[in-house]
Amino acid sequence: MPIKYIPYTPNTIEGQAVLDNITRTKRVLRYRENNEVYNRLERGMPYYEVETVEQVGKPSDNLVIRGECLSACAYLKEQGIKVDLVYIDPPFASGADYAKKVYIRRNPKLAEKIKAAETEMDIEGIKAFEETMYGDIWQKEDFLNWMYENLQAIKSIMSENASIYMHLDWHIGHYVKILMDEVFGENNFVNEIIWAYRSGGASKKASIARKHDCIYFYCNNPDTFEINTIKERQYLDKKFIGTLVDENGRFYVDTILTDTLMGVIHRVLDDGSIKNYSCRPVLNVSKERLDYSTQKPEGLVDLLLEIASNKDMVVADFFGGSGVTAKVANELGRKFIHCDIGINSIQTVRDRLVAEKANFTVKEVKDGVNLFRNPQQTMDKLSTLITGLQTKVEGVSNFWLGAINDSKLGSVPVYVPELIDSQQKLLDIPTINRIINQEIQNLSITAKKVIVYYIDIDDEKELKKFIKENNATTTDIELRDLKNLLHETVVNDELEFSVSKEKEEYSISIDKFISDRLKQKINEFNDKGNLQAINKGKKFDPINISEEGLELIELISLDCKNSEGEWFSSTEIKIDKLGYVIYDGEKSKDFWNGKITSKEKPLRIKVRNISGDESIVSVE
Incomplete structure (x- = not known):
């Protein structure tokens, strides 16, 4: 259980357009017997113990936090830490799975032979397999509820003159824009920045290639907030009225940066020198590339940070990914806070900042959820740890993780909270009520029993009393603590x-x-590859x-x-x-x-x- 709950900001801005199909952190309790509806207001941000994992370099205010956005914001608010600029590049609700390519390293003995032969290593021939980092698969309403909570939490730790960039694409951006109007206020909207890129954007035959993302830019106080004006140098093919000539004889004009970012932007610095920003996507050939899905180019983030922050300000990214924001903030003399729930993100940014000789502290939110690498892989692993569990059972909806086939009871549906969704971590009366009055009754199979796993439980005694008084079905409900099972997902090599x-x-x-885990993964890769090769009549190199x-x-x-x-x-x-x-x-x-x-x-x-x-x- 959390140590306590920390309140969000006051009520959202009144008079804004709203999306009526999301609950905005309120939980609704409905009984099928009557039309009476009970609302339970949000508790606030769950505040857990936060453990210092590692200190790199000298003590500083820079933080790398493993944990979800809500819990990280609760910690920052409790510590009295305010942020001046937020850049977030959250999941886009795109329906895609994002994978990490895992490369097998060279055997040291083989490497010695190659060195003796004075032969350079190259990427060709290196063995690799992929592992899912996270699944960006959300129902629209669930995503918006989740994002609303995150925005409220982020707003609560933003300084008076702070601003926020929200980086999204066509999948969900237009809905989130309405949420941001509601949370930050329509009058606090600064601009919609279009990041246009030349590569990627593959489309179906019946569509036009999609080649831009939207970055929604809001501030806390438009009366006092000021941006740093960026002059963009545009080079021309020939001379026009007002055209200037540089030392290399090239024609150019200096203009104020527009709200469309694409290609290479040539910024004119105060001393007259030129700083180039590459806003194109990071390709595999780029020196920046870290084999991290959804990685954004440093030039793009560099430019955004230069526009909306100054030296010594605190820049935060609560879906930090590969750590571009933290790296760029450090280079620009800003303080940084990097947050992500995945261990691969924390390790990537940690190694990246070590190479930059940065000073920072690595912390971990101890919320009782012993994650295996990231939420997606943990969920996948849980399905193998629950003895006898079968997924995608006919007659059992996606609300359930699957069902156990019991010789005496028949099919026993199993509910496991989605680890990436903070709303599901607490088992309370609204959730149990949904299970009793909706999910059990909607089953196409006869279930004598269901198993409900939980991470945190509101009031176990009160919950069991509610089940006894309100369960009109013949199905028994067994409650189990998921933390006991999560502990088994992490085993040392x-x-x-x-x-x-x-x-x-x-x-x-x-x-x-x-x-053992990697051996199993490699064996699975080899078995699958060998089977595919046999079917195609080819030879497989394991x-x-x-x-x-x-x-x-x-x-x-x-x-x-x-x-x-x-x-x-x-x-x-x-x-x-x-x-x-x-x-x-x-x-x-x-x-x-x-x-x-x-x-x-x-x-x-x-x-x-x-x-x-x-x-x-x-x-x-």
Whole structure:
């Protein structure tokens, strides 16, 4: 349960257009026996314990938070932290699954042979498989309810003169624009910025290619809010009236930046120099690319931050993804807050900021939800952990995760809250009422029993009393704590290593690394690939892992300061997908030799596998 609930901002702006089909954080309790309707007002933002995971560099106000937007905002508000600019690029309700490509690293022994032959590594031939990062699959009303809560939470921690960018596309943007009018006020709307790009935008034959996103820009106080005017240098093919000529003889004019961002923008700085912003999408060939779905170009975010913030202001991104906002904010001398619920996001931005020599603290919201990498993969894993559960059972709607086939009871539908939706985390009377008076009665099968999992429960005694008094069906309702099951989703990998000391240096040799989860994933990939190859009459080249298993390691970090608690990375190495070593954020052309060294005595070792799971082992 949360420690407490922190109130949202006051009521939304009156007199705005509203969407009547969303509940706006109010829960509606309806009884089928009569027309009486009970409303329960929102409790506010759930405030949980927040644990410091790691301190990188010197103490600072910069934060990287693993947790959902609502809980992160509750923490910031409780700490009295205000933000001056928010840029968010949330899920677009696009109906798409976004995957991460997981690359198998080179065997250190093989890398040594390649180095001896003076042969460069290349991406060709590297084995890889994909894992789902998150599913952007929402019912429209559910998405809008969820986004409304997030906007209310974000508004509550924005400073008086703060502003917010909301980055969306055609799927849901027009609806969210109405929500933002309601939350921030139509008069506080600054502009709709169009980000037009030249690549992508594939369309069906009966449509025109979609090649732009919309960025809705609002401020808290239009009377005092000021933007930084950006002059855009436009180069011309020939001379016109008022045309200027630069030192290279090119014709140009300087104009105020428009609300359409595309291509390369040449900003004129105060000293007359030119700064180029590339607003095109990040392609695979780009040096920025981190193999992270939905990654946005640094030039785009750089320009947006320059327009709406100044040095030392706090810039926040509550759906931080690959960490573009945090990186750019740090480069521009702004303070940053990066928040995301997925561990891959936290690791990506953490490594990115280490390479930038940034100072920041990594924190984690301890909401009782022991996530496996991210909500989507956790939900997928839960379906395998519930003994006997079958998904997509005929006669059982999508409200249920599936059903268990019991020899005595028959089919037993199972409800599991959607982990990405904060409204579902608390089991309360409105949810139970829906199950009793709607979902059980809508089943096309006869259910003697249903199982309802919960993360938090409002008042268990009161809930059971409500079930007893209001359950007119013959179906028993069993309540189970999901946290017990979630605990089983996270199991450490196994690590074997040896420590030696030569002169003033400690050397840790990684002798063996075992990851049962990755082995299972690779076996599934090989089985599927082999079957497809047989059907097509082709030969399949499987992923093979050595007995030592070192190809499954992405990062190794040594803590020479703390033997428990908060992690301090005294030294670390990261092996990129080509097999080259990154030492404490510095890239090299060295191949990993299976070791890591330290001048100080290591107390703990942390190993991250190629999918993002981390295991910490004591060295002593």
